[in-house]
Amino acid sequence: MALIMFIFYVICMLFSSPLVIADDITIEIPTKSNLQTYIVRVNLPRGRVLADSDKLESWYTSFLPAREEADSARLVHSYRNVATGFAAKLSPEEAKEMEKMEGFITARPQKKLSLHTTHSPSFLGLHQNLGLWKSSNYGEGVIIGLLDTGIAPGHPSFDDKDMPPPPKKWKGKCEFTGAACNNKLIGARSFISDGPAGPPVDEEGHGTHTAGTAAGNFVPGANVFGMANGTAAGMAPRAHLAVYKVCSEDGCGDADILAAMDTAVDDGVDVLSLSLGGGSFDFFDDVIAVGAFAAIQKGIFVSCSAGNSGPFNASLSNEAPWILTVGASTTDRRILATTVLGNKDVYTGESLFQPSNFPYESMPLIDAGAGGNETAGLCGPGSLDDTDVKGKIVLCQRGGGVARIEKGQTVKDAGGAAMILMNDELDAYDTVADPHVLPATHVSYDAGEKIRAYINSSSTPWAAITFQGTVIANPSAPTVASFSSRGPSLASPGILKPDIIGPGVSILAAWPVSVDNNTNENATFNMISGTSMSCPHLSGIAALLKSTHPDWSPAAIKSAIMTTAGQLDLEGGPIEDERHLPADVFALGAGHVNPSSANDPGLVYDLQPEDYIPYLCGLGYTDDEIRTIVQQSVSCSNITSVPEVQLNYPSFSVKLGPATKTYTRTVTNVGEANSTYSVEVNRVKGVDVGVTPGTLSFTKVNQKMTYEIKFSKSSTRVNATFVQGAIVWRSEKRAVRSPISVKLV
Ligand SMILES: *[C@@H]1O[C@H](CO)[C@@H](O)[C@H](O)[C@H]1NC(C)=O
Ligand SMILES: *[C@@H]1O[C@H](CO)[C@@H](O)[C@H](O)[C@H]1NC(C)=O
Ligand SMILES: *[C@@H]1O[C@H](CO)[C@@H](O)[C@H](O)[C@H]1NC(C)=O
Ligand SMILES: *[C@@H]1O[C@H](CO)[C@@H](O)[C@H](O)[C@H]1NC(C)=O
Ligand SMILES: *[C@@H]1O[C@H](CO)[C@@H](O)[C@H](O)[C@H]1NC(C)=O
Ligand SMILES: *[C@@H]1O[C@H](CO)[C@@H](O)[C@H](O)[C@H]1NC(C)=O
Ligand SMILES: *[C@@H]1O[C@H](CO)[C@@H](O)[C@H](O)[C@H]1NC(C)=O
Numbered sequence: 120m121a122l123i124m125f126i127f128y129v130i131c132m133l134f135s136s137p138l139v140i141a142d143d144i145t146i147e148i149p150t151k152s153n154l155q156t157y158i159v160r161v162n163l164p165r166g167r168v169l170a171d172s173d174k175l176e177s178w179y180t181s182f183l184p185a186r187e188e189a190d191s192a193r194l195v196h197s198y199r200n201v202a203t204g205f206a207a208k209l210s211p212e213e214a215k216e217m218e219k220m221e222g223f224i225t226a227r228p229q230k231k232l233s234l235h236t237t238h239s240p241s242f243l244g245l246h247q248n249l250g251l252w253k254s255s256n257y258g259e260g261v262i263i264g265l266l267d268t269g270i271a272p273g274h275p276s277f278d279d280k281d282m283p284p285p286p287k288k289w290k291g292k293c294e295f296t297g298a299a300c301n302n303k304l305i306g307a308r309s310f311i312s313d314g315p316a317g318p319p320v321d322e323e324g325h326g327t328h329t330a331g332t333a334a335g336n337f338v339p340g341a342n343v344f345g346m347a348n349g350t351a352a353g354m355a356p357r358a359h360l361a362v363y364k365v366c367s368e369d370g371c372g373d374a375d376i377l378a379a380m381d382t383a384v385d386d387g388v389d390v391l392s393l394s395l396g397g398g399s400f401d402f403f404d405d406v407i408a409v410g411a412f413a414a415i416q417k418g419i420f421v422s423c424s425a426g427n428s429g430p431f432n433a434s435l436s437n438e439a440p441w442i443l444t445v446g447a448s449t450t451d452r453r454i455l456a457t458t459v460l461g462n463k464d465v466y467t468g469e470s471l472f473q474p475s476n477f478p479y480e481s482m483p484l485i486d487a488g489a490g491g492n493e494t495a496g497l498c499g500p501g502s503l504d505d506t507d508v509k510g511k512i513v514l515c516q517r518g519g520g521v522a523r524i525e526k527g528q529t530v531k532d533a534g535g536a537a538m539i540l541m542n543d544e545l546d547a548y549d550t551v552a553d554p555h556v557l558p559a560t561h562v563s564y565d566a567g568e569k570i571r572a573y574i575n576s577s578s579t580p581w582a583a584i585t586f587q588g589t590v591i592a593n594p595s596a597p598t599v600a601s602f603s604s605r606g607p608s609l610a611s612p613g614i615l616k617p618d619i620i621g622p623g624v625s626i627l628a629a630w631p632v633s634v635d636n637n638t639n640e641n642a643t644f645n646m647i648s649g650t651s652m653s654c655p656h657l658s659g660i661a662a663l664l665k666s667t668h669p670d671w672s673p674a675a676i677k678s679a680i681m682t683t684a685g686q687l688d689l690e691g692g693p694i695e696d697e698r699h700l701p702a703d704v705f706a707l708g709a710g711h712v713n714p715s716s717a718n719d720p721g722l723v724y725d726l727q728p729e730d731y732i733p734y735l736c737g738l739g740y741t742d743d744e745i746r747t748i749v750q751q752s753v754s755c756s757n758i759t760s761v762p763e764v765q766l767n768y769p770s771f772s773v774k775l776g777p778a779t780k781t782y783t784r785t786v787t788n789v790g791e792a793n794s795t796y797s798v799e800v801n802r803v804k805g806v807d808v809g810v811t812p813g814t815l816s817f818t819k820v821n822q823k824m825t826y827e828i829k830f831s832k833s834s835t836r837v838n839a840t841f842v843q844g845a846i847v848w849r850s851e852k853r854a855v856r857s858p859i860s861v862k863l864v
């Protein structure tokens with residue numbers, strides 16, 4: 120199993136090739152006295168309920184080895200809600216010794232999971248004094264908990280202007296001293312076990328950015344290098360924030376993540392947002408899945424990033440069906456930088472850094488890789504020192520484990536005037552507006568190949584670069600970002616993942632330090648990309664829906680978000696991927712989030728926590744494995760297990776052989792009492808899909824109705840492994856859509 124988790128932006132922001140960076144991350148093992156943080160699971164003493172947390176802790180402490188130092192030096196976390204057990208500093212020998220003790224179940228070393236806006240509200244149809252923002256009162260009264268790198272308190276995005284005090288149920292703590300916490304930032308704690316203790320200050324920027332995206336207050340005049348200037352606001356600008364620091368520069372310890380989720384569940388958060396994760400894990404061995412299950416049992420909605428390992432198939436993280444798995448898409452805002460070649464070809468690219476004093480005149484153009492040296496072509500550090508690039512525009516290739524901005528630094532250090540950064544083939548047309556350190560433009564692979572051919576064909580190649588600033592008019596938006604992880608799910612192939620996509624490319628939000636030295640020293644912003652950025656968009660939207668529909672379960676909110684998602688871009692064509700080809704269900708999930716429609720879905724596919732037990736039995740997990748997740752004794756032999764696809768999920772992922780497959784779904788009417796829906800099947804190539812009944816007539820609010828859906832191979836043979844389609848329940852006013860993926864076997 121990969122001992123790695125990602126804060127899902129680092130990869131994108133700093134490295135163009137996620138696979139390469141994944142290899143670069145190593146596990147930190149504390150060298151001091153050979154002690155590591157272990158997660159230890161135990162049983163409660165026979166016949167006793169330890170409601171009192173002191174008694175619980177002394178039971179946990181009884182497992183610790185005989186020792187000289189105080190127990191508090193060894194016991195790192197005592198779990199209460201998400202697990203029966205604790206985290207402790209142990210040597211491998213001590214962990215082994217513990218196996219003999221009565222009540223011991225398992226112990227394993229902590230895994231290091233590595234860390235995977237001015238415009239996105241309006242792009243998503245959220246406007247001041249209108250619609251969902253108005254009806255939800257901007258998410259007022261809702262608490263969003265974020266597990267991340269901490270926060271920069273005092274940033275204007277976390278000002279508590281117009282914020283009411285936290286709701287009475289709030290029990291969390293603030294570890295900052297003074298007035299750092301307020302009615303916006305109501306809680307802040309650190310759970311870092313490997314490293315210096317201290318308040319949850321954000322040293323990375325990631326946690327400040329995700330918190331600002333989820334629930335930052337309105338900040339006028341937010342910009343980076345003067346670009347994307349406007350009023351920055353999170354998705355739920357009146358929601359409260361509680362931050363749980365679980366990641367540092369060493370990554371995110373999973374014992375610490377589990378402890379933070381354990382605490383958040385007690386503190387009274389309504390939504391949990393996790394822009395981090397690992398690869399695909401079995402759910403019982405995935406602390407985020409385990410912690411999230413405890414959360415949904417208390418009605419807490421959990422939103423997680425899908426991962427930045429796209430465009431490769433089956434590259435998802437956070438696949439549990441009780442989690443919302445969020446992929447990333449572009450918005451219609453671009454920060455344009457155009458290059459004109461000596462042959463009069465013009466290519467449009469992007470850069471956040473747009474110097475006003477860069478002359479628009481022809482300069483010699485050179486391909487850094489022209490000599491055939493791969494490192495030089497990638498503009499790796501120092502690779503151009505022996506090349507004459509002085510006063511020239513240098514073409515560099517994306518990828519190779521060298522950060523995009525670092526490539527610019529290489530060119531700048533060697534005396535180059537500007538950089539054209541061309542994509543690698545996989546990233547195709549996906550470009551990013553980065554805060555480059557010199558005049559630059561990031562162009563597509565296609566454009567890059569043409570520029571290289573021009574350089575190769577000319578004895579005196581030249582180019583000029585000109586900057587157009589912020590342009591909000593990209594009709595092909597949204598597109599799925601190349602880095603956005605893709606399905607199918609490995610942990611549970613019968614559940615279609617990701618669930619949804621939302622804005623995650625070139626997102627402007629709060630940053631602890633200035634990246635351009637020019638802005639108001641306290642109101643600093645940065646523009647970064649990743650599924651880490653799309654996840655808090657959905658967390659904020661879930662907070663708005665919690666506010667308008669306090670009685671909805673986490674599954675109902677998720678269903679509302681998924682069945683109302685969009686499939687079309689601004690031009691009215693299908694949403695495309697980085698190749699400019701229609702994105703498939705494994706990239707899109709249910710589609711692009713539409714917050715206003717999600718507020719009024721008509722029907723929802725609801726689920727209660729206990730509904731997942733027959734599903735988990737159906738996955739083939741043992742009773743003990745399921746108990747780890749659901750925190751109660753389960754006997755699969757005593758209940759009717761169901762196949763994964765039978766879970767009442769708002770999408771379908773079916774494996775189809777010669778035999779017909781039949782499943783049922785139950786929908787709950789959350790629209791008008793009297794409403795009638797008729798089914799429409801969007802063709803699935805090579806598969807016959809039959810739905811009975813074809814019409815559902817409701818007469819009451821919250822009335823439930825069940826339908827049956829049959830899948831069978833049609834007589835036309837199809838040469839494909841996966842085929843896709845959808846079913847839509849349509850009323851006069853609404854369309855309730857569920858995507859379908861069928862694997863033909
Ligand atoms: C940002 O917009 C505001 C309001 O339109 C304006 O006052 C301010 O000068 C702008 N800032 C920049 C850097 O363009
Ligand atoms: C992913 O799978 C789809 C469908 O099976 C295939 O068309 C596509 O080429 C695959 N993509 C990658 C990056 O492997
Ligand atoms: C390519 O350039 C790098 C950096 O200048 C150098 O270290 C390396 O030896 C070169 N590789 C080849 C194959 O010449
Ligand atoms: C450059 O041009 C030469 C001669 O036309 C050709 O053989 C070579 O493949 C070209 N190289 C590139 C990188 O296009
Ligand atoms: C910001 O200031 C630092 C230190 O003064 C300097 O090294 C850096 O180049 C500046 N960055 C920009 C983008 O001007
Ligand atoms: C930044 O914040 C400090 C402390 O809150 C305050 O004294 C200072 O005036 C602020 N600076 C600006 C430029 O707003
Ligand atoms: C399973 O059901 C049987 C009969 O109802 C009961 O005796 C047994 O205790 C149950 N086992 C578990 C683990 O719940």
Ligand SMILES: *[C@@H]1O[C@H](CO)[C@@H](O)[C@H](O)[C@H]1NC(C)=O
Binds near residue numbers: 792
């Ligand atoms: C629903 O329709 C029934 C029969 O047409 C009618 O009696 C009832 O008043 C309607 N209910 C509502 C809430 O409109």
Ligand SMILES: *[C@@H]1O[C@H](CO)[C@@H](O)[C@H](O)[C@H]1NC(C)=O
Binds near residue numbers: 838
């Ligand atoms: C199915 O598609 C593959 C790849 O597209 C092709 O190589 C193969 O010949 C096709 N088989 C049939 C029976 O058409």
